[in-house]
Amino acid sequence: MSTFFDTHCHYNLEPLYSGKSAYRLKVYNEDPSIEYNWRHHWKKSQEKKVNKAVIVGTNKLYIDRAIEIAQTDPNLFASIGFHPEAYANLAKKNDQKEIETTIAEQEGHLTNLLNNHSKKSIVAIGEIGLDYYRLKKDDEHRKLTIISQQQALKMQLKIAIKHKLPAIIHVRDQGRQAYLDILKILKQFYPSDSPFILHCISGSKEYVKQALDLGAYIGFSGIVTYKNTDSLKEILKFTPPNKRLIETDAPFLAPLEYKGKLCEPWMLSLTGIYLHEVFNVDLDLLVENSHKVFSV
Secondary structure, eight states, X not given: OOOEEEEEEOTTSTXXXXXXXXXXXXXXXXXXXXXXXXXXXXXXXXXXXXXEEEEEOOSHHHHHHHHHHHTTOTTEEEEEOOOTTHHHHHHTTTOHHHHHXXXXXXXXXXXXHHHHSOTTTEEEEEEEEEEOTTOOTTOTTHHHHHHHHHHHHHHHHHHHHHTTOOEEEEEEOSSSHHHHHHHHHHHHHSOTTSOEEXXXXXXXXXXXHHHHHTXXXXXXXXXXXXXXXXXXXXXXXXXXXXXXXXXOOTTSOOOGGGTTSOOOGGGHXXXXXXXXXXXXXXXXXXXXXXXXXXXX
């Protein structure tokens, strides 16, 4: 059986991190005598041949947890970054100075971490990007939210370039604007020889093709196993085999068999097996791609 490399998961989020969730016990009928913490999930993943994983940070707490977990095992790695959704709340204060101060503080925090931890622990900058999905056209804070997200993205891309680390990029929008803005920013600020990952790929085929031309790796989650994702399957088909990655985004986006339930990291194996059986995806090459993009 092939092994698997989870290029994007959140052992640092509940209910995976501590396992202390009454909601989990109630909904999933789990044994209350077992600690369903990240160590439990990591052990279960290894039993299913998921033997490497990148734990992705989205704010200061989750960044610190990602590093903490990665330092316990040479097969676990951390990615550090600030998620774009955080800037929507900042924008509501309508204080440009506070936004700039916050972004400067975030830059200092990421820089300090990179200066004080080896690349064996921190292998990427992310999850960063643009998320306009919940921004309504008549939202008075829309413009400032978009400006702050773009400022934060550019700051973090510069850090990725300086430290020669790949960027893990989150893009989401109900329309086209976030995808167009990502391409524009990448063309302006990101060197063609610097790798980046489009996490949990979405968007139009044309957008993905342009991103591939810029050097993107494409991350496919359990969503690709769903029955109503023909456009995603088309993207899989035209993505070069050496640019494909797989991820869980656990505890989110469980594959079809567990759709609507908690996504556990071991479920990456289900996505991998599906891609191999349905699309003849080379599972060993997926692992090689993962090692290459993260330089591990």
